[in-house]
Amino acid sequence: MCDSCGCDLTPDHSHDSKVIDVHQSLLAANTAMAEKNRVHIEKMGAVAINMISSPGSGKTTLLEKTIEAMKDRLRIGVIEGDIETDRDAARIRAKGVPVIQLTTGGACHLDAAQIHKGLHLLEKEPGGDQLDLLVIENVGNLVCPATFDLGEHHRVVLVSVPEGPDKPAKYPKAFISSQVFIISKTDLLPYFDFPVEEAKAEALQLNPNLLVMDLSATSGEGFEQWLHYLTTICQK
Amino acid sequence: MHEMSLVQGLLSQLHELAREHNKTKVITVCMDIGPLSGVVIDSFQFGFDILSAEDPLTRSASLVIESTPATYLCCGCGKRIEEELKPEACPACSETLLSPEGGDDIILRQVQME
Ligand SMILES: Nc1nc2c(ncn2[C@@H]2O[C@H](COP(=O)(O)OP(=O)(O)OP(=O)(O)O)[C@@H](O)[C@H]2O)c(=O)[nH]1
Ligand SMILES: [Mg+2]
Ligand SMILES: [Zn+2]
Numbered sequence: 001m002c003d004s005c006g007c008d009l010t011p012d013h014s015h016d017s018k019v020i021d022v023h024q025s026l027l028a029a030n031t032a033m034a035e036k037n038r039v040h041i042e043k044m045g046a047v048a049i050n051m052i053s054s055p056g057s058g059k060t061t062l063l064e065k066t067i068e069a070m071k072d073r074l075r076i077g078v079i080e081g082d083i084e085t086d087r088d089a090a091r092i093r094a095k096g097v098p099v100i101q102l103t104t105g106g107a108c109h110l111d112a113a114q115i116h117k118g119l120h121l122l123e124k125e126p127g128g129d130q131l132d133l134l135v136i137e138n139v140g141n142l143v144c145p146a147t148f149d150l151g152e153h154h155r156v157v158l159v160s161v162p163e164g165p166d167k168p169a170k171y172p173k174a175f176i177s178s179q180v181f182i183i184s185k186t187d188l189l190p191y192f193d194f195p196v197e198e199a200k201a202e203a204l205q206l207n208p209n210l211l212v213m214d215l216s217a218t219s220g221e222g223f224e225q226w227l228h229y230l231t232t233i234c235q236k
Numbered sequence: 237m238h239e240m241s242l243v244q245g246l247l248s249q250l251h252e253l254a255r256e257h258n259k260t261k262v263i264t265v266c267m268d269i270g271p272l273s274g275v276v277i278d279s280f281q282f283g284f285d286i287l288s289a290e291d292p293l294t295r296s297a298s299l300v301i302e303s304t305p306a307t308y309l310c311c312g313c314g315k316r317i318e319e320e321l322k323p324e325a326c327p328a329c330s331e332t333l334l335s336p337e338g339g340d341d342i343i344l345r346q347v348q349m350e
Contacts, residue, residue, distance in 0.1 A: 018349055024343065025344075176336055177274075207335065
């Protein structure tokens with residue numbers, strides 16, 4: 001055993017400590033993969049959006065209604081992210097567009113490596129290799145997904161009326177890193193205390209560049225603005 | 237708890253550095269984690285304490301975390317404001333719409349090894 005440090009190595013090893021300057025982001029590997037994904041998605045002809053919200057804010061329902069409204073005009077493909085089950089993918093498949101399910105097996109967010117895998121799987125689905133719009137539904141979680149670039153072009157964050165208007169203030173990262181903020185389930189406004197204009201203003205305080213909209217997937221109110229937005233980003 | 241997966245990434249990077257520089261023991265790890273990074277510093281520290289203890293390379297390593305604040309760009313007059321906390325309004329023109337820049341880094345700055 002070595003006398004100077006009590007370690008089990010041979011006595012001739014060095015005890016010189018060395019300071020190494022690294023200066024690299026812990027997300028560097030994810031970001032590099034995300035860049036590759038973006039190029040891959042553009043080769044498929046598509047613009048990608050990453051949908052982030054708490055569990056149950058209405059991501060899948062919004063997507064179902066969007067597909068119904070846009071299917072004839074846009075080629076839409078979907079990557080569903082959940083911790084377990086392929087239920088969301090089954091709901092989307094029933095609408096007749098190419099979809100694959102990624103299950104994270106416990107992880108609270110999708111990362112760029114999973115999307116890389118997902119893109120290759122999606123391309124094997126009928127119609128999955130030529131798209132105008134790729135929608136990635138992230139794991140239901142308003143916190144962790146915000147840290148991971150997946151290779152999307154636009155990030156959309158949703159808060160539903162029953163969740164309350166304080167979410168931007170409490171979970172700022174998702175709002176700071178998104179381009180669009182949707183207040184969903186506005187058909188429930190009569191039953192909840194959710195001052196829409198205040199919530200919008202608070203989100204804009206965090207990120208003045210946000211495009212803010214409010215809509216209901218059930219009643220269809222406010223849908224034109226959302227469909228118009230999708231049409232615009234797909235024209236590129 | 238994405239902090240855990242970030243700590244796992246950090247530990248594998250430390251292994252790579254140790255191999256590259258022929259070292260066997262990490263003494264200190266210096267990180268810069270910005271206030272807008274979406275990382276809870278206490279959770280990151282907690283994850284590091286748990287995972288580093290299981291690993292001979294990092295068993296006695298200490299983690300030092302610094303936090304470089306964001307700057308804010310005023311949407312009214314274009315002034316850049318540097319403050320620890322986000323100001324209520326622009327000191328020059330009183331505009332309240334301030335767009336954050338930076339502050340979202342999760343950077344491994346420096347490692348001391350032997
Ligand atoms: N009233 C009302 N209910 C809605 C609306 N959109 C979705 N819901 C309901 O909200 C519940 C959750 O909707 P989902 O679309 O599954 O939510 P999600 O965000 O995909 O959920 P996760 O994938 O589990 O995170 C379902 O019971 C929907 O019927 C809406 O616009 N109005
Ligand atoms: Mg869903
Ligand atoms: Zn100003």
